Amino acid sequence: MRDARPYFLRAAVFGLIALVALVWRSGYEGDTFSGKFDSEDGFQLLGALIFLLSGIIAVRSVANGAKVALRSHEDDPRGAPVSFIVSTIGYLVVVYSVVKLLGGDLGGLLLGGALTGVVVGIAAQQTLGNFFAGIVLLLVRPFNVGEEVVLRGATLGGEYEGVVEEMSMFYVHLSTERGPVALPNAGVLAAAVGPGARSADESEDEDDEPTDKDKDKTQEPPPPGPAHGGAATTSAGPPA
Numbered sequence: 001m002r003d004a005r006p007y008f009l010r011a012a013v014f015g016l017i018a019l020v021a022l023v024w025r026s027g028y029e030g031d032t033f034s035g036k037f038d039s040e041d042g043f044q045l046l047g048a049l050i051f052l053l054s055g056i057i058a059v060r061s062v063a064n065g066a067k068v069a070l071r072s073h074e075d076d077p078r079g080a081p082v083s084f085i086v087s088t089i090g091y092l093v094v095v096y097s098v099v100k101l102l103g104g105d106l107g108g109l110l111l112g113g114a115l116t117g118v119v120v121g122i123a124a125q126q127t128l129g130n131f132f133a134g135i136v137l138l139l140v141r142p143f144n145v146g147e148e149v150v151l152r153g154a155t156l157g158g159e160y161e162g163v164v165e166e167m168s169m170f171y172v173h174l175s176t177e178r179g180p181v182a183l184p185n186a187g188v189l190a191a192a193v194g195p196g197a198r199s200a201d202e203s204e205d206e207d208d209e210p211t212d213k214d215k216d217k218t219q220e221p222p223p224p225g226p227a228h229g230g231a232a233t234t235s236a237g238p239p240a
Contacts, residue, residue, distance in 0.1 A: 007065030011058045018054035021047045025101050048101045052094060059090030081135035081170065126186070127170070133185035134169040144192050149174075153191030156183060 025047030067083035121128060121150050143149045151174075152159040160183065162176035171182040 004069035004213055007061045007068060011065065014054045014058040014061065016057060018051050019053060021050040022097065022101070024091040026135055034187065038125060044101075048098055052098050053175040055094035055097070056091070059094060063176060064089065065146035081138050087133075093228075109155060126184075129186040130170045130184050133189040134167075134171075136189060137172070149193055150195055151183065151191045153187060155187035155190045208235065 008173040025044055029112065033159060063086040065168035066086055067080065070082055091200060098144060143164055148161070148163050150159065150161045158173055160176060160181060162181070165175050165180070166173040170185060172188045174181050
């Protein structure tokens with residue numbers, strides 16, 4: 001958390017500058033570029049520009065601070081999804097505010113953005129599904145990099161066992177006995193995780209395998225019999 005303080009301090013400074021620019025711009029009445037460009041329009045445009053730049057720097061600083069604060073070591077990817085969410089929401093707020101300050105048509109902008117979002121969402125359904133599943137996996141952490149896991153699910157097409165090499169925003173990379181494999185995050189999120197994820201038949205086969213103690217018993221020599229070449233014992237026959 002100490003490493004993230006400079007980012008949050010920078011975000012506070014530029015956030016204050018953006019707030020001052022917003023108040024300054026709000027002091028001018030009317031829309032920018034509504035008629036002939038004059039000095040008042042120039043001040044309005046300058047205030048909106050200062051707000052835009054300060055807002056972008058503040059959002060980026062908050063996102064980087066959150067990423068550093070949630071990172072326990074250098075390669076820990078847990079802060080990446082939080083940083084992405086903070087950046088997306090922050091940039092949308094900044095753009096919305098700038099359009100509002102400049103007197104733009106927010107209704108048309110929101111309608112166009114909604115239609116574009118629907119089209120992109122339908123076209124990239126699987127990609128977005130893997131992306132958001134990756135965010136959940138990085139936040140919940142059902143397993144960590146370097147752990148040996150067993151994954152089983154219908155969405156994966158079977159069972160996978162191996163060591164987790166990498167957890168990215170779209171795939172989980174495993175190192176199995178047959179070689180490396182990249183599993184989509186959506187399938188991993190819907191799969192069972194852990195040794196108990198093995199099928200019942202495989203568990204019974206493992207239980208039926210002889211243990212080392214059983215193998216030692218089977219390899220013990222038979223008990224010694226009567227000495228070879230000794231006098232053979234004969235049973236007494238009936239009297240003549």
